[in-house]
Amino acid sequence: MQPTLLQTSALRRLHLPEAARKAWLRDALALTFPDPGDLTAWRAFVDASVELANRHLPADAAAALAGFFAPESPEDPEGLLIENLPVDPDPPKPPADGKRPASKTAVSESVIAGLIEGHAAIVSYINEKSGAPIHEITPVAGSEHTTSSAGRVPFACHTDAAFLAPRFSPRGLLLYGLRNEPRAHTAILPLDRILEAAPPSLVRSLEKPIFRHPSPSSFQVAAAVIAPIIWRDNQGLARIAVQTHAVQPVNEEAREAIAQLRALLDTLETERVVLGPGDALLFKNDRVLHGRDAFTGERWLQRAYFTDSLKPFQERTGAPCNAFVFDAAQLL
Numbered sequence: 190m191q192p193t194l195l196q197t198s199a200l201r202r203l204h205l206p207e208a209a210r211k212a213w214l215r216d217a218l219a220l221t222f223p224d225p226g227d228l229t230a231w232r233a234f235v236d237a238s239v240e241l242a243n244r245h246l247p248a249d250a251a252a253a254l255a256g257f258f259a260p261e262s263p264e265d266p267e268g269l270l271i272e273n274l275p276v277d278p279d280p281p282k283p284p285a286d287g288k289r290p291a292s293k294t295a296v297s298e299s300v301i302a303g304l305i306e307g308h309a310a311i312v313s314y315i316n317e318k319s320g321a322p323i324h325e326i327t328p329v330a331g332s333e334h335t336t337s338s339a340g341r342v343p344f345a346c347h348t349d350a351a352f353l354a355p356r357f358s359p360r361g362l363l364l365y366g367l368r369n370e371p372r373a374h375t376a377i378l379p380l381d382r383i384l385e386a387a388p389p390s391l392v393r394s395l396e397k398p399i400f401r402h403p404s405p406s407s408f409q410v411a412a413a414v415i416a417p418i419i420w421r422d423n424q425g426l427a428r429i430a431v432q433t434h435a436v437q438p439v440n441e442e443a444r445e446a447i448a449q450l451r452a453l454l455d456t457l458e459t460e461r462v463v464l465g466p467g468d469a470l471l472f473k474n475d476r477v478l479h480g481r482d483a484f485t486g487e488r489w490l491q492r493a494y495f496t497d498s499l500k501p502f503q504e505r506t507g508a509p510c511n512a513f514v515f516d517a518a519q520l521l
């Protein structure tokens with residue numbers, strides 16, 4: 190298994206050998222998707238899934254995955270694409286109601302949980318997709334024209350859950366291809382490319398708390414916070430949170446900065462990935478923006494959010510120690 194590291198790419202690409210895919214698929218088909226509300230059953234499913242990932246991922250893929258989840262270092266890619274992972278052999282039609290079909294086998298969910306939970310923790314919000322740990326990303330009847338994960342219209346590069354406090358927004362995302370007949374692209378854009386191209390005056394404005402971040406339409410909670418778009422963490426590393434299409438200015442400087450940022454994003458080349466069945470794309474939510482083109486036809490991805498530790502979430506909300514679903518209204 191030869192990793193192909195693209196020059197100047199933020200994305201490391203790996204391809205699972207066919208023998209490993211078949212063996213992993215056979216084992217994952219033996220698992221049953223649990224009721225995620227039953228925390229004991231969910232934990233058992235996750236533990237079994239991690240064991241399968243450990244058993245079937247070749248050493249170089251396991252090392253790349255560990256590197257991706259490790260604390261940031263300049264050598265590690267901020268995005269990872271693993272192709273040819275197992276998918277359910279006979280999946281149902283994409284769910285037009287946005288809910289997991291009960292008839293679906295648990296192969297993709299097991300791979301998603303197995304890739305994440307050996308290194309990080311899946312996190313979800315009760316206000317989005319009813320707190321499901323793994324989201325169905327497919328056009329939802331009545332929402333096709335919304336700029337959201339339920340739509341078909343173009344979705345400009347953004348970060349997810351930008352309205353939450355940084356430590357409570359997803360640290361990263363895993364997108365998993367189940368079906369992509371239109372071969373619609375997923376676009377990613379590393380923050381560092383924005384910082385290289387942005388004039389210093391724009392970066393200074395983006396670092397000021399002069400932006401209103403409303404909750405996105407996918408969340409059943411009406412909230413907005415005033416915060417910067419870009420900030421520095423304890424190590425001085427730049428981070429970003431923005432819904433580029435929905436962020437609002439609180440003053441004239443912010444209005445100009447949003448216009449400049451949107452214009453700049455239009456000029457920057459994104460990395461474009463077609464997520465076909467069995468392709469997993471992982472990236473850091475506050476270091477890499479993502480978006481997609483408009484599309485027609487059947488497209489069904491699954492998505493999971495992950496975080497380093499659920500402890501801060503549990504401490505803030507008073508949730509029990511094995512809980513992974515939280516109320517976004519308590520995490521602003």
Ligand SMILES: [Fe+2]
Pocket residue numbers: 347348349479
């Ligand atoms: Fe998104």
